Amino acid sequence: MNPATYLTRAARLYPSNPAIFSGTTQITDYAGFADRAARLGQGFSEKYGIGSGDRVALFISNCPEYLDLLYGVWFAGGVVVPINHKLHPREVAWILNNSDASLVIAEGQQADTLQTTGSCPVLDVSSDAYRDLASASPLSDPVPRASDDLAWLFYTSGTTGRPKGVMISCGNLQAMILSYFTDVDAARTEDTSLYAAPMSHGAGLYNFIYVLRGARHVVPTSGGFDPAEIIGLAGHHGNICMFAAPTMIRRLVSQAREQGYDGTGLRTIVYGGGPMYLADIQDAVEHLGSRFVQIYGQGESPMSITALSRDLVCDRSHPNWAARLASVGTAQSCAEVRIAGPDGDTLPAGEIGEILVRGPQVMLGYWQNDKANAEALQDGWLWTGDMGTMDADGFVTLRDRSKDVIISGGSNIYPREVEEALIAHPNVAEACVVGQTDPEWGEIVIAYVVCEKGTALTASELDAFCLDQIARFKRPKTYHFVNELPKNAYGKVLKTALREREGVTHT
Structure with a gap:
């Protein structure tokens, strides 16, 4: 029709x-x-x-x-x-x-x-x-x-x-x-x-x-x-x-x-x-x-x-x-x-x-x-x-795009899980996690964080918060505090653009 x-x-x-x-x-x-x-x-x-x-x-x-x-x-x-x-x-x-x-x-x-x-x-x-x-x-x-x-x-x-x-x-x-x-x-x-x-x-x-x-x-x-x-x-x-x-x-x-x-x-x-x-x-x-x-x-x-x-x-x-x-x-x-x-x-x-x-x-x-x-x-x-x-009741939970999964030391790390932990902090407005190639681990976790207006965080504060939320091997190794995350016209964060910053790559 x-x-x-x-x-x-x-x-x-x-x-x-x-x-x-x-x-x-x-x-x-x-x-x-x-x-x-x-x-x-x-x-x-x-x-x-x-x-x-x-x-x-x-x-x-x-x-x-x-x-x-x-x-x-x-x-x-x-x-x-x-x-x-x-x-x-x-x-x-x-x-x-x-x-x-x-x-x-x-x-x-x-x-x-x-x-x-x-x-x-x-x-x-x-x-x-x-x-x-x-x-x-x-x-x-x-x-x-x-x-x-x-x-x-x-x-x-x-x-x-x-x-x-x-x-x-x-x-x-x-x-x-x-x-x-x-x-x-x-x-x-x-x-x-x-x-x-x-x-x-x-x-x-x-x-x-x-x-x-x-x-x-x-x-x-x-x-x-x-x-x-x-x-x-x-x-x-x-x-x-x-x-x-x-x-x-x-x-x-x-x-x-x-x-x-x-x-x-x-x-x-x-x-x-x-x-x-x-x-x-x-x-x-x-x-x-x-x-x-x-x-x-x-x-x-x-x-x-x-x-x-x-x-x-x-x-x-x-x-x-x-x-x-x-x-x-x-x-x-x-x-x-x-x-x-x-x-x-x-x-x-x-x-x-x-x-x-x-x-x-x-x-x-x-x-x-x-x-x-x-x-x-x-x-x-x-x-x-x-x-x-x-799950057994048919509820589907997204973990990540298959190309976004980070493999560090042979373990799969799903960026969304790390992002959920970061966003739980009251001073975090937005967060995005990507993988960076690393000669020892294969890849390491890199986090880009936007703080709530009028607030500030340090990497050590956020790292301690993450360790209370997720396993140590999943936590970001580096935190980048930015004013905004790059997005396309539909509001999706452009992880590709983040990977290109400061030599961040993905295999």
Whole structure:
């Protein structure tokens, strides 16, 4: 099914429902939303020849037009190629060439820069040409698409080399959507979907859930994540539902504490995309209440591997509540999940291995990359590259990316365990642990630490604290105190960048 069908159905059921907002200002209702997408679809088809399976890249920041463009591309039968708007033009050009994009939609100076690449036509979303495109006669219906047809071609962040194009089909999206309703949150018509995280990533895929319900879609006027702005929008709109990376939640809780805000107007905050430390989620629940749901997924299986419900996030009655809260929950309805050793055999409960998943939500494969497909997709299972354990009740706990495991003196050290110990210190705001090559031990543990504002720590103080938390061989050998950790546009800490500092490497 063409994803644009979700919008046409919503427009018939909820034509006068407010649909898209810029901050507190309504842009259009559902009838207008669907009409605009249908006109864009016709314009894409007439002017640029976009048809079934043609790739259209979106290289723009969060804005209300993003939703129009998504559905306009799908109306024409095209495939959306979302690109992080913070990428360098050379990186964008590589993605455009690799995906064989028929059109790239950009904005302002970025559009002007891309005009010089010559790889495909460029449409400036702020131009008269775009406005003319949106005034075309509307397509009567979305171009038919099958379940296995490509809909979303997402390029991985590429921190260890060239990014890979993850092929997500119409059927993959449908499985993801149905699992969300079942396992994550029962979205409602009165809800407000807030896009504070990049719409070029997972946050953009949340739109389907709320389009199907005829709910509101709000893009902050800042175009991103501003805790004070979000608190204000929650008070104005109410029933805010949003995705937030763990680092974003930490900032939101800090702002809430400063303002004396209790979470009024926020309904659901779905968190994922990086490690949520136990101390941080406990602090978030304490200050903002029962509003948090955790999901675990990746571009290859978006939002749809495991989930930890809001009830479990708040439960303190179960004997294993702390371990469950530190986990990423249990398999979602669409997914089979298991922990495997290098030979692919399932490991016993509690043993660390690679997390494998299969189901109708798992990608078709990587775009034109047979080598990567052979490594990631084996006997129907997606090898996620994440290391974890599963307990007897099915709760999965992430340990680390397989490439991040530190082997020191023949012993495996999982950085997340060390980071959990560091973040437990009241003066530590953020921590990241990487491995550094060492002639005696093979690798040693290096910690990068950001202190809470107005506080300070010494290496010896933090070392003594670690020794009270974890085994001696796991503790960092060196502590670097920094003002901030390098992150990508999605809030993930770039461990590769940390390894490159001061000669830190990883084999």
